[in-house]
Amino acid sequence: MRKSARAVVVSATLFGASTAGCFALFGLDGYGPPAVDVEEDAALDAGDASAPEARADAPVDAGGSAKVVFVTSGRFNGAFGGLDGADERCQESAERAGYVERTFKAWLSDANASPSARFARFGADAGPPIVLADGRLVAEGFAELAESGPRVPIQLTELRTSVNDDGSGPSCAGVGLVWSNTRPDGSARGTSSCNGWTSVEAVGRLGSSSSVQDGRWTDECLSSCSQEARLYCFEQ
Numbered sequence: 001m002r003k004s005a006r007a008v009v010v011s012a013t014l015f016g017a018s019t020a021g022c023f024a025l026f027g028l029d030g031y032g033p034p035a036v037d038v039e040e041d042a043a044l045d046a047g048d049a050s051a052p053e054a055r056a057d058a059p060v061d062a063g064g065s066a067k068v069v070f071v072t073s074g075r076f077n078g079a080f081g082g083l084d085g086a087d088e089r090c091q092e093s094a095e096r097a098g099y100v101e102r103t104f105k106a107w108l109s110d111a112n113a114s115p116s117a118r119f120a121r122f123g124a125d126a127g128p129p130i131v132l133a134d135g136r137l138v139a140e141g142f143a144e145l146a147e148s149g150p151r152v153p154i155q156l157t158e159l160r161t162s163v164n165d166d167g168s169g170p171s172c173a174g175v176g177l178v179w180s181n182t183r184p185d186g187s188a189r190g191t192s193s194c195n196g197w198t199s200v201e202a203v204g205r206l207g208s209s210s211s212v213q214d215g216r217w218t219d220e221c222l223s224s225c226s227q228e229a230r231l232y233c234f235e236q
Contacts, residue, residue, distance in 0.1 A: 065128040067235040068099070069138055071178060071209050073157035078179060078194030078204045078225030083108055083118070086179075086197060090233035097133075097158035099235075107218065107232035109181045109188035110196045116186030120236040130234070132156045146185040149213045154232060163209060163230065172223040176209035178230045184215040194225035201225070207232070 072093050080086055086106035094104045107115050119142075121128065127141040136152050139145040155163045155176055163176045181193040181204060194204040204225045207218035209232075223229070 066131045067128050068133055069130050069154055069232060069234045070094075070097075070133055070156055070158045071154055071163055071176070071232055072230045073159050073161065073163075075228035075230050076179070077200050077228050078202070079198055079200050082197050083110055083113055086231055090231060093158045094233060094235075099158070103236040104233040105236055106179075107182060107234055108179060108193075108197065110193040111188065111191055112196075114182055114186055114188040115234070119186065119234060133158065133160050142186065149184065149211065149215060150217055151212065153210050153212055154217060155209045158233070172206060172221040172227070176230070177206045177220070177223070177227075178209050178218075178232050179204055180207040180218045180220075180232070181205040182207075182218050184218055189219055192222055199225060204229075 070093075072089065074089070074093065076089065080089060083106065086108045087104075090104040090106045094102065105115075105118060109115065129140050130138040130142070130145065132138060132152065132154070133156055136156075138150045138152060138154060139148070153176075157163065179194075179197070181189045183189050189205050192203050192205040194200070195202045197204075202225045203222050205222055206220050206229055208216050208220040209230070211217040211220070218232075
């Protein structure tokens with residue numbers, strides 16, 4: 001993997017520093033993804049199940065104990081085989097992007113389970129820090145994410161491309177909408193889960209990936225399950 005000269009600015013708390021402020025890393029092996037320009041795969045964006053080849057320039061750990069979150073480059077209707085099917089889509093997306101031997105799960109709830117119960121180390125007050133694939137800090141942990149929302153939009157895909165949501169409001173017609181049915185604290189929002197994420201003949205609750213510092217990132221609006229939307233995938 002080639003070294004990069006770009007700076008990835010992350011919160012000092014990612015590296016255990018006690019002083020306030022931010023640090024910049026310049027081309028250190030093992031920290032941050034390489035600086036490359038990629039185009040979002042059109043088949044994935046259209047919800048095509050065909051998988052591109054694994055990337056040779058895959059992102060690596062953002063540093064320390066930080067965990068990555070991404071929004072899928074692919075979009076899906078609400079019938080993807082329940083929570084297990086959503087987790088499989090997150091894992092497949094992650095592995096195609098080069099996150100090998102790392103586990104990802106979908107930020108998604110049905111009537112029986114939610115991230116607060118399904119995710120590892122969910123309730124930790126002090127982390128692990130949550131970062132985008134380019135190292136930007138989303139939250140110091142799930143406690144901050146639940147209380148304040150993400151510091152930056154969760155709009156970077158596993159391929160490190162942006163979904164480019166215009167953030168125009170709760171119209172349920174934006175390109176950055178994400179299946180959720182989940183409150184900011186990780187509990188189930190209600191029963192709007194496309195019949196357990198198995199049917200297009202129902203309604204599902206969505207979040208908006210353009211939202212920051214509020215709960216709309218995971219709780220925006222309702223839509224027909226025949227609509228295509230993305231998934232949030234959190235590293236465990």
